[in-house]
Amino acid sequence: MPILFRYILAALVALLLAHATFAQRVFNLQQCIDMAIENSIVIDKAELVLQDRELDMQGLRHDRLPNINGFTNIYNNFGQSQDIFGNNARNDNFNGTLGVSSVYSILNNGRIRNSIQKTKREREAGEQDLALLKRETTLKTIQAFLHVLLKKEICKSVDTVFWFAKNQLQKVQASKDLGAASLTVLYEAKANYEREQEKNRQAHYAIDKAMLELKQLINIDRDQDFNIVSEVQDLSILSTPSYKSEDLYTALLAQHPVLKKYAFLKEALEFEQKAIKSQLYPTVDANLTLGSFYFNNLTSGFGKTPLFNQLQNNFSQQIGLSINLPIFNKHAVKIAVQKNKIQQAEQAKAVEYEKLIILQDLENRMLDLSNYQEQLKLATTVLESAKKAFELSYKSYDAGRISIYDLNTSRSNLFMAESELIQTKYNLLFTHVVVHYLTTGNTEL
Secondary structure, three states: OHHHHHHHHHHHHHHHHHHHHHHOOEEOHHHHHHHHHHOOHHHHHHHHHHHHHHHHHHHHHHOOOOEEEEEEEEEEEOOEEEOOOOOEEEOOEEEEEEEEEEEEEEEOOOHHHHHHHHHHHHHHHHHHHHHHHHHHHHHHHHHHHHHHHHHHHHHHHHHHHHHHHHHHHHHHHHHHHOOOOOHHHHHHHHHHHHHHHHHHHHHHHHHHHHHHHHHHHHOOOOOOOOEEOOOOOOHHHHOOOOOOHHHHHHHHHHHOHHHHHHHHHHHHHHHHHHHHHHHHOOEEEEEEEEEEEEEEEHHHOOOOOOHHHHHHHOOEEEEEEEEEOOOOOOOHHHHHHHHHHHHHHHHHHHHHHHHHHHHHHHHHHHHHHHHHHHHHHHHHHHHHHHHHHHHHHHHHHHOOOOOHHHHHHHHHHHHHHHHHHHHHHHHHHHHHHHHHHHHHOOOOO
């Protein structure tokens, strides 16, 4: 018993360690994207739609095979009937048929083949719908991931300001106790400390809120201890763009799932038109019937003629061809072809519109990228000036040349400059990552 207890205890310890290791795992951007895609209910639903279309295609492939049906008919007749000579007689009988029939399409003018190809292209278009959902999920995850990092970095600045306000309050309190500071200065230091304390609380709440939104997006257990890496790419390599808009536009068109989808749908409509036109030509089906029949006259006594002997003696085979010659179908085929052409024209306009939207979106992102690059340079310069101004203000305050109000104003200006730089940095990083992902499919930070 003690040995068994030790085994159980060791197993429980190993299980707890494994759970703790998983609970403390830190995820990078790609891992978050993978989990968001894997746990997405919308994506799972789209995959089920693809499976349904695959079954449709299998069903069309099976149309090439002959169908086989068994049949049997059983009749009981009671009463009398009159022959051609006017004689009445009882005609009570028991009879029936038994057999197997099959029909096979010999000539259908490519209707089955074109229908299969049409369904195949529609399934491939559905795969692009799935790719588009994954793309949208990836972009949302990138945005949510960077939003958490942004809030964390802003919170660091807020923590610094809060620490400064707390330290300043302690100094003023000590000076007041020694009689070197007025009560007004002490109250201002306390008020500033309380303001920064509330800002600090809000900053940490913003992190929790952003983290919760990311967890909800990737759909993981709410109780799981979730954290992400805090290191991002050095922005110095993003300061100068190394690509041209024309090259990006070409790459973007090649990567875009919507354009690939319309390409497959265009081919699907072309195959559908061929399948429609096949109705204008004759079709030939082969028919095969194997069967037998039996008949028992009940007036002469049931069962005098053995059933199985009749089935054997009456066994017959029938092979035939059914030729269908379309003559007039009320212009149904003509109208279907015209509607198909209209659909193709609509798709062509849709592709033209999508390309315009893609181009405009790329132009906006490139303009944003250029703006953020210049804004980052200016924000960096402003921050350096704000740091120097604060250093001078701090020395001036210690020397008694400026009031605590001026010192708090200078520290507030420094914080605003830091926040502006951080926000610009993440705007630049997000825009760069999105453009890079849309044109290459990579999500590296």
